Amino acid sequence: MELKEEIILLTPEGKRSDGRRWDELRPIRMRVGVLKRADGSALVEMGNTKVLAAVYGPRESHPRHLLPPDRAILRVAYRMATFSVEERKKPQPSRREIELSKVIKEALEPALYLEEFPRTAIDVYTLVLQADGGTRTASINAASLALADAGIPMKGLVTAVAVGRIGDQIIVDLNDLEDKYGDADMPIAMVPVTGEITLLQMDGTMPPDLFEEALKVAKRALEIIYNEQKKALRERYLRIKDEVLGEEK
Numbered sequence: 001m002e003l004k005e006e007i008i009l010l011t012p013e014g015k016r017s018d019g020r021r022w023d024e025l026r027p028i029r030m031r032v033g034v035l036k037r038a039d040g041s042a043l044v045e046m047g048n049t050k051v052l053a054a055v056y057g058p059r060e061s062h063p064r065h066l067l068p069p070d071r072a073i074l075r076v077a078y079r080m081a082t083f084s085v086e087e088r089k090k091p092q093p094s095r096r097e098i099e100l101s102k103v104i105k106e107a108l109e110p111a112l113y114l115e116e117f118p119r120t121a122i123d124v125y126t127l128v129l130q131a132d133g134g135t136r137t138a139s140i141n142a143a144s145l146a147l148a149d150a151g152i153p154m155k156g157l158v159t160a161v162a163v164g165r166i167g168d169q170i171i172v173d174l175n176d177l178e179d180k181y182g183d184a185d186m187p188i189a190m191v192p193v194t195g196e197i198t199l200l201q202m203d204g205t206m207p208p209d210l211f212e213e214a215l216k217v218a219k220r221a222l223e224i225i226y227n228e229q230k231k232a233l234r235e236r237y238l239r240i241k242d243e244v245l246g247e248e249k
């Protein structure tokens with residue numbers, strides 16, 4: 001018989017596998033404007049999950065007759081680097097990557113004014129450099145920063161986080177272990193300025209009263225992440241300002 005090491009997701013003292021409290025987010029690092037060639041870009045780290053996003057467009061795309069005459073099309077490609085996970089990921093796009101590309105596109109689209117750029121395409125690429133749970137939510141956070149960096153008009157940034165459940169304890173910002181062995185994983189994306197929820201998925205089960213609580217907990221976490229996004233954008237503008245002023249001297 002194979003002996004399996006027991007996985008403790010929550011200690012009796014309320015500590016999670018990585019030492020966090022139930023409502024604690026992982027350390028967040030965000031930097032906007034990391035790629036010179038892209039129109040917009042961002043690097044987002046939620047603990048050990050690291051995602052790079054690049055945006056190109058609005059730009060012409062061929063064949064032109066396939067582009068709608070009244071709006072831009074948004075294309076999203078979510079990919080995992082072969083080295084981003086423990087077991088090497090095969091380079092060809094998996095079904096999961098194709099599905100997540102669609103999920104991320106649908107989470108971003110409601111925040112954009114696509115009708116302002118008829119007959120063009122906006123391409124969003126998100127690349128997971130290191131995966132430790134929550135790569136779709138980190139991708140949404142990075143992509144929305146990269147869209148803003150590209151100067152694409154938006155109703156507001158899109159902010160995302162996953163909440164979940166271990167027994168009757170709600171937890172926030174799940175890592176890989178919690179995603180795999182927890183009782184529920186619920187990724188949520190929202191446009192904080194409008195309050196519109198653009199993504200809500202559920203893996204596992206969540207009793208109705210806990211669902212309400214999870215939503216409240218998620219909103220508090222989203223507020224924190226949204227503030228980090230605004231800070232990263234502000235830092236980007238200050239760097240641009242410094243560069244411009246430097247050139248004028």
Ligand code: CDP
Pocket residue numbers: 085086087089096131132133134135136137176179
């Ligand atoms: O990453 P996210 O939570 O949005 O999506 P998921 O499909 O629920 O994947 C959860 C986690 O499983 C990822 O973040 C990775 O850490 C891990 N994973 C992996 O180790 N190998 C893969 N091929 C895919 C996912």
